[in-house]
Amino acid sequence: MTWKPRLIALDIDGTLTREGTETISPAVRAAVGRAVDHGATVVLSTGRSLIGTTPIADDLGLRGTTAICSNGAVWWDTDSREVVHRDVFDTAPVLDVLRRELPGGVYASEVTGVGNIAVGTFPDGDLWGEVHQVDFAALAAHPTSRLVVRWLDRTPEQLALQLLDLDLPGVTPSIDHGVAWLTLTAPGVTKGSALERLRARLGVSESDTLAIGDGHNDEAMLRWAARGVAMGQAPATVHAVADAVTATVLEDGAALELDRWFAP
Template sequence: MTILDAVTTPDWRPRLIALDIDGTIARMGENEIAPAVRAAIGRAVGHGTHVVLSTGRSLMGTRTILDSLGLENATALCSNGAVWWDTTSASVVKCTAFDVGVVMDRLLGLLPGAVYGAEVTGVGNLMYGRFPEGNLWGELREVGLEEFVAEPTPRLVVRWLDHTPEEMAFRLMDVELPGADWTVDHTIAWLTAGPVGVTKGAELEELRVRLGVEASETLAIGDGHNDVEMLRWAAHGVAMGQAPATVREAADEVVGSVFEDGAAGVLDRFFPG
């Protein structure tokens, strides 16, 4: 039986569910999860399914959601998979970082006036320039360029104030960042860069093998450009209704938006109340 055959059987139910946070189970940048979404996640966990938060958020931003959901014996993939957090031991079990200095050399000339944040895992962020309040989680410390680039980081974020996502994407068209992969958000001019080869899809595949889950037993739900690899990885990839066209095209199904609790509708189908 192929993966497609397995997913289309009436009794198919995922054993590993990867959930993006912002724009999927919570509104962008918020920490509140709608009751219907929360209940649906709880039913999936109650059936013994592995629920994995797979997010571009830093660890500090992800832990708030983990605590809210009360996920136990789980792994969260933060910073697009560069940081793995184990809820059982309350510790980072994997962290992949890259040299932010060579990336900054390229970006500083391309995005004049942008502000930069480098994750300090489990602590917060260093900032080169000041972000608007509420953009970053944890302890924030504004530093000079020399200190900013001194240590590798698993996650570099760039906010180009007073510009649109389209302007940012156009400015960076065909640009390669040494040692890093990157995406631009579809809602604001916000770039996220991580170690080359580290994507939600690649890290989820490694986790799937560790958990002993069949490839045909995987479900993923997301809404952003950084979710494309994850949606393609899953046996059944679901895009949220407000996702841009490139993300919807990567999915097997498109559901209601985050404002309509679209993720709950998907999960309710497999784990009815």
């Protein structure tokens, strides 16, 4: 019998949508629909906040499943439309380090389902929902599911170098490959850890899992899956942890991978 994945985890930006857009191509939309029609559980697994994730879930018509947001920290039920799990952490210790190491950085702490409280101004389009400016004392007093830092006018490589060998207390860090953007979640919380908990809850075999992604925050997810697939435009380090590499997002690589198992 031909193998078909029963649990499919899909990143959003750079996998389902092109960077900087909210548009899903007809080929990708149709491929996701075929997977669902064949009985697979399709889970959006993204670094986006809940507010940025729900329109994509609705656009794809996903029901009877869970969306995993904020790099694994927030779980949203697509039927009840409620948050069913949330991991939070104390931001104060890591903020003390980052304020010293990243001069000129801007900070945003997620308020799940609402938006963010922020210190500093992010470029347009960076944050979803309401943004309320606060001082560092208020930011540090707010336990959150996701803290993001944008180091303005710097590259991802400069950010990674600045944080190299630096101990960031009480968090799991992830650096974006497109801009100097740092995402922090609670200790041990990644897309991979969240998906493993969900897999066990659903009773799906480890061997029946598929994941597709393109970023550094997808590496744990790709390692978790029985078949982890990197998008063609993903960095070399992401390709290195994947079982396979598909075409780029501009070439509908996610659709090509899904069509291997759920042919039109």
